[in-house]
Amino acid sequence: MSDSKFDVVVIGGGSTGTAVVRDCAMRGLRTLLLERDDIASATVGTCAGMISSGLKYRGEPEIMKMCSSEVVHLNRIARHIIMKNPTLVPLLDLSVAASDGDYIDAYSEHAEERDVPAMMFITPEATLEIEPLIHPDVIASVYYEEFFIDPFRLCLLQALDARNHGAEIKTYCEVIGFEKATDEIRGVIFYNRVSGQTETVSTKLVVNAAGPWAHKIARTSGANLDLRLNKGTHVILDRRVVNVGITVKAIDGRWVYLFPHENTTLLGTTALDTWENPDTLVATYDEIEYLLQSIESIIPSIREARIIRTMVGVRPLVPEWNVPEDKVTRGYQVIDHENGMISFTGGKLVMCRHMAEAATNIVVRKLGIDAKCTTHEVPLPGNEDDVDIEALSAQYGISMHSLERMRARRGTEMVKVLELTKDNPDWKTTICICEPIIEAEIRYAIRNEFPQTLNDLRRRLRLGTGPCQGTFCTFKAAAILSEELDLEGDDFLVDILDFRAERWKGIRPSMRGEQLAQEELAQGMYSCVGNLDQSDVDYDPKPWEEGN
């Protein structure tokens, strides 16, 4: 065991995996992260980013307490990528309040440590003043506050910080097997999708944070793991159509919400048990209508908003039977398979650091090392100080709007991006107009954050996530990526096709209204003018493009 290259190999670059790799690296372990796609490319990349107070889980007081303290920790280490959403629960009749009255006490118990007011009832007048789109028949609202984090940046920052602490991060490396000796894992075999090579690394332990694929990874190692996979869909609107978050009860009594999120508004979610390959899932008409009709009961004009796309993810829940999705515990389990692998099931975004701490505690104990967790104390990159947007705008001659969006991704690190524009003033050019994103940040991300594709740049920068859905930035960003990575012409065209395919996956199910004109324009550009529909480049169909 002593000649292993790594102490621990972490499988999965989601919120939990990146939190584990950070914790392990900070405790001095030789750590490798293997991710089959990109950082935050699956479940966490499709969530609303809510670091929940645990309100929905008031039946589990211990979990509510943990959620609350994790919000405090995240606000300490990552406040630059966190926003607060005041939230209203508008009531059209008193039965909703009466049936669910105990959540007020449960929420308010820990409110003070999160620096938010206790949950309160507000008048219909106050409700409509806060959010005039709410149904005029509203009789009262419940008011509370929740925090939201940029889930992509959280994962990326955890991975980058782990790298700063000596960990190795490998994306596009899919685990396909394990080397074992007397039933103990000694090495991990993975396929490197970039080089096309199969590689093996030796390790003492493996942490399986593969989310909706965790059971498959466990099985590959000879262990057994049960999961309950559950599909959740969001509908995304083109701007912040509401001032505050709105939550309502859907036709089946589940809670659904409308949350302003970055430059958009998220409407979610559905919950459907699924046995499909998570890579192939797309939103259905029923899911979209379920969400729209639910929110329409409180925001009657919701259909006038422009829907830009849908977003689908899979929750890897604890495998409880005979209970609806929202009654399944949101606690997590750490499972020691006693074969050198430790797996997770369940959990929520807000708990990712806590889950990592629990697993890493087991890891260090097994390795016989005495090292304390500090992930809740040490800030993530960019959260070292405040940023003065006004001063930076004057200094670098870039609009405050652009800089504020950059700040929300990078905090203090944005100064490094802006420094690039001193030698290259033309890199102040806006490439993604919706977000907006300037060329310097794209080049900085390519050089420092290991993206391979435009889709990876989307996760790092929110490239192509606005109303035009990449219509105008795809070809510009592809040219920059090609230049930075010295790609061939064919790769440039494949990058464009790949990103159009990924955007289309979410655009297609909800395409209506202005998005029909938007897509006509995109087709006009990339097919009609660019003739890319006739391109003979080596394009691999995506999982959701196959079949009928």
Next chain:
Amino acid sequence: MDMECDIIVIGGGMAGLVAGTIASKNGFSTILLRKGQSATAYSSGAIDVMGYLPEATEPFSSPEEGLTAVAGLLPLHPYSIIGYGEDVKPDEVANAIIGRARESLLWLMTSLSETIAPLIGSFESNIHPITILGTTKPTCLVQKTMYSETLEQNQDSVLLFAGFTGYPDFSSSIAAKTYLEDRIAIGASPRKVGGCVLQLAPFGKTYNLSSIEIARHFDHKDSIEDIIEQLKKQVDQFGATHVAFPPVLGLKFAIENKNILEKSFGVEVFELLGFPPSVPGMRLQLALEGLFKKSGGKLMVGHEAISYTMKENQVTQVIAKAPRRELTINTKAVILASGKFIGGGLQGDQNGIREPVFNQMTVTGAYHSANDVIPSRYTNRVSISPEGQPVFSCGLTVDPHFRPVREDGVEWARNLFAAGSILAGYDYSTEKSGLGVAATTGYSAVKNAIDAIKGVA
């Protein structure tokens, strides 16, 4: 306020402006209502007639070959409507379609010859101009600044792509790579291709440059001189025989600038096909508007047709809305050329696809009712493919006179005609047929409208 005219054209893109100009030239008083910017202005400016059959991967060598195939294989295509004319004999269908398309495009070429957007190319063969991505596409006509015949003909031609610092719409290095890889793959010249980047500061700006800004800059006298100086070194060093620019050589003086550049270096200079905001698209739009106004037509920008009055199977009035007024216009005939989703001629939501002014019946590309289809159901899983997205083949169905029809197949009104991308039965993006269909159907619809007015009179 009330107005009076013979023909109202709704929509100010290619189809509407062709129809309006012809109506006006024939002595009919014509009012053209334009809500906003047309899709024509967003186009690359290339006049495609027929590049590919749906789902096919081999391009047609000529518009004639393409239209012959349409006549034989695509009976619901807008081009095929021409073949249903009462005076067309059964064995003359293909010739009738080809003849009408040729006539329309020749008219367009002749009409635009003295404008800022004169065309080259011919009906006898498709050409394959280069795009800003470094790809090529088959088309029929392009503006004279946008094609070099000698580039592919000369064995020893050397092409230099020229981009601009701070102008993100075009990367000369990646376009050069893409184009050269394509040339090598098909074993064609040029065999030497490169890229260079020039500095430019239109209006003092060195970044965030748009195509329109650069074109306006080049329209200023002498501003091309600075580019000549910078480009000279690059051309000499690379030994270029041809220089390709993104489409920004000027809104008014692109041809003059091309000539100056060519004379300075003894090379051929041309513009690439590009994306919106599109300078060639705007040149085409402005040129077409110029033709319409010169012919005596009345162009009413910012006016949206919102409703109509009907009397005895005829539209007698169109009501138009502008920010500060509403107009009632009395008319003898109406040409509906309001475009597809970009133009606003069609609207779609979860309840179906609608034509908002007259509430005409809409159909899918296969002529099934589209009034209650969910748009996403008429799409393919693959975003960019020769199969395209069928929802963009939805539109209106018309009789042989280009009059929209009701469910029973009879015309909705005796004097309402439709033209351009509002018509069902084709996907211009995958076919490469957009402005060709627009010109040909605009030309045909107005001829029928004129006949109808004459018949009534």
